[in-house]
Amino acid sequence: MNFDRCVPRESVHKAAEGEVLLTDAQRLGDDRFVVAALWNRDHYLAHHGGPASDPVLLAETARQTAIHVSHRFLGVAYGMPFVLSEISVDLFEALPPVGAEPLAVGLDVVCRAPAEGARRLRLELEAEVLVRHRSVGRVRVAWEPMEPRRYALLRRRGGQAPDEAPTYDQPPYVALPPARVGQLAERDVLIAADPQRAGRWWLRLDQDHPVLFDHESDHVPGMMLVEAFRQAGRVAAADNRPGASGVTRLAVTFSAFGELGVPVSLTAEPAERAADPAATVFTLRARQGDRELAHATVRHGRADSVWARLGEAC
Structure with missing residues (x-):
């Protein structure tokens, strides 16, 4: 996996390159992927000075993973709004702190697409989190890419x-x-x-x-x-x-x-x-x-x- 450069910022819906956490992604099977990320000490969500990295930084990594996998591997067109319905982080070991050197993080991802013939593209992702060759926890994201017209109607619900x-x-x-x-x-x-x-x-x-x-x-x-x-x-x-x-x-x-x-x-x-x-x-x-x-x-x-x-x- 590559940790030397970030994925394109538009593939994770970020405007600033410095906000992109992902560096690489590969498809291992129909619904299985591996994703690489790099955390820097000066990122806002890193919560400086603590004994461990904060789970919110991991949640943002999982959110970017959902968007990147959708665009790169699942054929979701750019420009489609993404509606987030769930995001969770479960840790059974504290995340290591981010020091002077960036911290490499890996996600072993299973992404479930809707059943064939389903009218809505509701997606679910679960991933094992790997840091320094150790499994430290799991993340889950559920989201739905929407056609812009349907998104506009949803936003106007209630008049x-x-x-x-x-x-x-x-x-x-x-x-x-x-x-x-x-x-x-x-x-x-x-x-x-x-x-x-x-x-x-x-x-x-x-x-x-x-x-x-x-x-x-x-x-x-x-x-x-x-x-x-x-x-x-x-x-x-x-x-x-x-x-x-x-x-x-x-x-x-x-x-x-x-x-x-x-x-x-x-x-x-x-x-x-x-x-x-x-x-x-x-x-x-x-x-x-x-x-x-x-x-x-x-x-x-x-x-x-x-x-x-x-x-x-x-």
Whole structure:
């Protein structure tokens, strides 16, 4: 596999070459592929300074994989909008940190196409994640490439076009310091605390963000909600159990488009008791008014890292 240059940026729907994570892909069988990616330390989603790489960077790698495989191997034409319905990351080992040298990541992919004769091109991808010749977890993506006309009709469902959505003032909020959500810069903090209700946050929508709005979008980007869920889950876990460890599961299901200019609230509540007594699990929801945009499960597990142990052994 090639790790020396990135795939074309249009093949992963990115405008900036620096936002492309994939470097190569090959088809191994009818529904099996192998994909190579390279992570750099200075990427926004790398979440600098932690003992491990963050699962959101892996989720973005899986999202780019779904798009690239669709265009390169499955005959999906360029210019078709992609509607994301699910994305999840499950880790059974902490991802190694990204150091001065880029980190090579491999995905062993199975991509399921719809049954012959199906009217809609709904696709599912599951992949084993390989880092330094070790299997560290799995990712899953479900998405649907759509004809532009059908996408436009979907966006107008309910009689309101995206450019006709009303704009509201941002509700009162309390800013959070970047370190509280695992970031370094203030503009990378995507949530703000609600002063009137504990366990609720408001999405900070910066349409000039160079990564989350790398290209024009008529709705709240799905990866923005994924990162916001991670940040809210981190705050909730820290409030519930000080010193909570890293994310071992991040699973997001999308149910509606989020309109730009309309406040988005995020809430968190404890979920089922985890099998690991050292883990905390939260269910998070993103809403605009009474409409749910997405919900997520975020699990924080043990802080132990095989990479830290191996580093000490060396």
